[in-house]
Structures are given as C-alpha cells and as structure tokens.
Amino acid sequence: MYFRVIFVTKSMTEGKPLKLILQFAVPLLLGNLLQQMYNLVDAAIVGRVLGTGALAAVGATSSVQFLVLGFCIGICIGFGIPIAKSFGAERLDKMRSYIFNSVLLTALFAVLITAVCSLCCTLILQMLSVPQDVFDDAYAYLIVIFLGIPFTLLYNLLSSILRSVGDSRTPFLFLAISTVLNIGLDLLCIIVFKWGVAGAAIATIAAQAVSGILCLIYIRFRVPLLTLSRADCKADAESIRDLVVMGIPMGLQTSITAIGSMVMQAANNGLGSVYVSGFTAGMRLKQFCMCPFDALGSAVSVFCGQNLGAKKPERIRQGVRLGVIVGVAYGFCIGLVMIFFGRSMSTLFVESSAGDVLDASAKYLRCMGYFFWSLGILNICRMATQGIGFSGRAVFSGVTEMFARSIVSLGFVGAFGYTAICFSDQTAWIAAVLYITPTCLHCIKKVTKQIEAEKANANFSESVG
Structure with missing residues (x-):
C-alpha cells in the first residue's frame, strides 16, 4: 500500500499566540526529552552496569560537552532565525538562499x-x-563524542530548518526512532560487546546519525518548499553575513555559559569521585527537567522571528509575555519535585547502597529547586531577544552567567566545598535574569518603533503617489 506524506508548514503570524506557541513547543519538547534520553540512558546503563567510577568518567567531561555541542546546536538554531524571518515575510527565494x-x-x-x-x-x-x-575512561568517552560532531550538526541544522517553517513534528518523529535505537545500541555495546564507556558514546553518535539522515531524506523527497534549485545553490555574501551574525552569537552564547560550567566542573572534580558521581547524577536530571524551558524558548524565538518578518510587534509582545508566564509556572512546579524527590530520582543512576553519592545528588537538586523558576524568565527573554535580531545582547546574558559561575567556583568552593557548587547555577541564573529582562523589553520597544516608522513611511509614499 502506498502512503503519501504531506508536509505542512505553520505560519505563526495569525491566530492565538499561546495556542500557536504551545502547538509548536510540544513536539519540540518531546524531541528535547528524547535527546536527553540519550544522556539519561547512557548514564543509567553506565552507572548500573559499569559502576559509579565509570559514571564519574562520563560526568567529568559534561561541561566541555556542553561547551562544544552547545556551540554546534546554538549556531544551527541561529541559522534558523533568518530562515524563519524570510518565511514569515513570504520571501521564499531568500529563504532558500539562507538554507544553502x-x-x-x-x-x-x-x-x-x-x-x-x-x-x-x-x-x-x-x-x-x-x-x-577515571581519566582513561573519560578520554575514551569524550573522543568518540568529538568524532561524532558532524552527525550532531547534521541533525540540528536540518531540524532547525524544518522548525523555521513551522514543522516541529517531523524532527521529533525521527528523533523518537533514533532514541529507541540508542537504547538498543547502549545495551549491545556495553553489555554484549563489552566496550565500556566508549560503547555508550558510540551508541549516542550512531543514533544521532540516524536521526540526521532521516531528516535529510525527508527534506529531499517530501518537502518541495525546501527543495533547492540549481539557481539557489550558490554562495551569497549577504546571506552568509546574515547567518553568521545570527548563528555565531547564538553558538557563543551557549559556549560562553559553558565556560563558567567548566570552571565549576573543574572545582567539583577536585573534590573527589564521590562528588563527581553525585554531581553527574544530579546534572543529568537537571538537564532533563530543563527541556521544557528550551522547547518553549525555541518556540517563542520562531514566533518572534516570523512576526518580525510580518511586521506585527504586538504579537511579539504577546508571545514573550505568555511564554514567561508558562515558563515560570513550570519552574515552580518542577522545582518542588526536585526539592522533595531528588534523592529518589537519583537512584535511576546510582545503586541505593551508594548513600554518599545519592546524598550529594539530592543536595544539588534540592538547592537548585528553590530557584528553578528563574529559568522561565531567562530562557524566554534570551531567545526572544535573539529571535528579533539582537543576538549580541543575548550573548551578553551568557557572559553574565559565565562570570557568576566562575566567581562562585573560584572564590567559594575552597571555603564551602560542595555547598558552593550546589549554588553556582542559581547565582548565574539570577544574575543573567537581572540583565536580560530589561534588555528584552528595550529590544522589543526598539523593533516596534522601527516597524511603526516603516509603516508610516509606506503610508506617506502611497498618499504622495
């Protein structure tokens, strides 16, 4: 039987903002959760099968993975913003130039x-x-992750292109397939082939490669809107400049934030493998809980980019306001879960007999839970600022996070030990919120004035004509 796949783009310039944002965010959220399942499955199998030492080896490199992979993901998301803007403005030739x-x-x-x-x-x-x-195991895991960077970029670029034209469902479906594959490969590589922590990394990269290849095949054969003609396939200085202006700052935004995380990780690594293992378990859970913030922020960014192209500033303000409300509400709820159930959740990675590791993980999650709501403001305002074209100002929020984490890690870990580690993230979040919130409001006012001036000039030209 023959099934025809119909590709449907989604314009976010008409209709109820909250409904559109949530409709876009839900598949994206599920995709983010599935991506985090890579890390959760790796950590759970490594910790349960290979022991807490192997878990420490995987976790000891998490900050540098965040730096490098975060930069890769960030530039791909940034490349999607000019595509979304040109799609919203119905400039399809320009959109295809951006894609190539x-x-x-x-x-x-x-x-x-x-x-x-x-x-x-x-x-x-x-x-x-x-x-x-744990040095040798950490090297084995990290080198495989690095060698798989092209596959990470492949999936994230193609999924960003699809999302820019309103399709967040298809990347999720392909990611779901690769997640199931990843679980099977984890078990095969670690338990059957006995490849240790390197096997976990190989499973992750192989699964990401499958999701990227599936996106490529889908776009090539099922998405006429994104099909490039020979005329589209040429280097264009203006398009490259626009992409670099949006992509590089967004990648740097994540990487600069990760520098502070690396300083924090180095300080925590010096406390011993017990705290490294506890921190790793807590961090994996934190990253999983952060997925809704990332999905909501990306949805608001695309919403703002399309409505900027359509010259509808009021919808931009509505989208940001509603996104912040939803984000803060989620942050309060999940923060309570982290406070009261953090230790229980940590048993996913650590045997109940390793009480000191579980205590360290629970403390990390409990301290974080009190401030988790602040990410609802930070992510939405930062992504909205990026989405309306002020990438440099969004990057500075990452600089603020970097300095805050570094100050706590370098200045207080020596005196307060692991307790200082447990409050590093929250300090960074609050500092960044104090910067990005007024910055976002100012940028929205600025684009509103620009759009109003353009409309006034257009009306004047028509009246004179």
Missing part, C-alpha cells in the same frame, strides 16, 4: 570543530582536573 548557505557554513564548522576538539582532547581533560582513576 547555512549548509556550507555548517560543513565548514563540522570540519574545524571536529579536528580541533579531537586533537586537544587530552589537554581538555587535564584542564578539567579529571581524577586519574
């Missing part, structure tokens, strides 16, 4: 980032003060 040139730039980044990170892997582990008893 984003592919060129992504291929260049894939080569450069993979080469540099792979060659510097040992140096990176030394800079992170990875304990010697």
